[in-house]
Amino acid sequence: MKSDELRQKFLNFFEKKSHTIVSSSSLIPADSSVLFTTAGMQQFKPYYLGEKSPYGSRVVSCQKCFRTSDIEEVGNNRHLTFLEMLGNFSFNDYFKREAIEWAYEFIAKKLGVEIDYVSVFSGDKEVPEDKESEKIWLDLGIPKDKINIEATPNGIEVKAEHDETKEEKGKNWLRRECSGMSFYRALEFPEEVKTDNIDAELRDGILKLKLPKIQPKPEHKAKKVQIK
Numbered sequence: 001m002k003s004d005e006l007r008q009k010f011l012n013f014f015e016k017k018s019h020t021i022v023s024s025s026s027l028i029p030a031d032s033s034v035l036f037t038t039a040g041m042q043q044f045k046p047y048y049l050g051e052k053s054p055y056g057s058r059v060v061s062c063q064k065c066f067r068t069s070d071i072e073e074v075g076n077n078r079h080l081t082f083l084e085m086l087g088n089f090s091f092n093d094y095f096k097r098e099a100i101e102w103a104y105e106f107i108a109k110k111l112g113v114e115i116d117y118v119s120v121f122s123g124d125k126e127v128p129e130d131k132e133s134e135k136i137w138l139d140l141g142i143p144k145d146k147i148n149i150e151a152t153p154n155g156i157e158v159k160a161e162h163d164e165t166k167e168e169k170g171k172n173w174l175r176r177e178c179s180g181m182s183f184y185r186a187l188e189f190p191e192e193v194k195t196d197n198i199d200a201e202l203r204d205g206i207l208k209l210k211l212p213k214i215q216p217k218p219e220h221k222a223k224k225v226q227i228k
Contacts, residue, residue, distance in 0.1 A: 001111075007062050007086065013106050014060035014088045022061045024084075036066040040087035047091045057093035062086050100136045107181055115181050118142055122149040 011021050025043040027036050034042070040063035047053040063085045088102070107113050118137050123129035129149070137147055 003084075006111075007084070009110065010086045010106065011060055011062065013110060014058075014102070017058070017102060018056075019058040019060040019088055020055040022055055022059045024061060024063045027064055027066050035068055037063065038065055038067055039063070040065070040085040041089060044089055044091070053091050057091045058089070059091075060086075060088045096133055097136050100133060101140065103181065104140055115142070115146075117146045117148055118181050119148045119150045 015021055022043075025037060029037045029042055031042060031045060037043070040061055041048070042063070043061075044053075044059065053059070065083050065085050067081055067083070088099070090099070104115075108115055120134045120137070121127070121130040134147055134149075138144065
């Protein structure tokens with residue numbers, strides 16, 4: 001499947017669920033808190049902070065993003081420099097159940113991707129464990145042993161314009177703790193490689209493989225040419 005097809009499938013899927021398709025905003029945002037547009041929700045921040053949305057309460061977009069806040073992490077399996085971010089957003093409309101059910105429907109049923117595991121936020125001093133999302137995944141048929149309770153809140157924080165310090169976040173900051181799906185891609189090796197001899201190490205989300213040396217087949221050996 002090509003990127004254009006995947007992009008259109010996503011937009012069409014959520015349009016059928018009463019979402020308004022909104023075009024990508026500029027990489028140079030009106031939001032003064034960031035240098036570049038770094039996420040799909042960037043242009044929708046005012047509507048999360050109470051301003052009335054001209055698009056209605058449900059939107060979907062494919063946003064061009066340039067990541068700078070976590071640029072030191074660029075290169076692993078979760079961080080890129082320039083990317084397009086597909087996202088569906090709700091402004092005081094639906095919440096966890098619909099968001100999870102529709103995401104699962106699109107990934108697992110429309111695209112046919114087999115989900116290896118899902119993640120749920122384990123909670124911290126400010127936010128309790130997300131048992132609601134765990135129950136929704138169980139209702140969808142995800143086995144309990146495939147639900148990872150993760151301690152790191154992979155979420156976002158939105159600052160209201162009148163905030164002066166981050167210490168006020170309990171009153172004026174919005175937090176969204178994530179629940180997500182993950183899947184593995186199958187790796188294919190030449191038939192000469194014995195997979196039981198492969199050393200693998202997972203570090204910072206990057207799978208590093210140390211492959212045994214392969215003796216080339218006779219027909220693959222370079223031919224010697226005598227130059228006179």
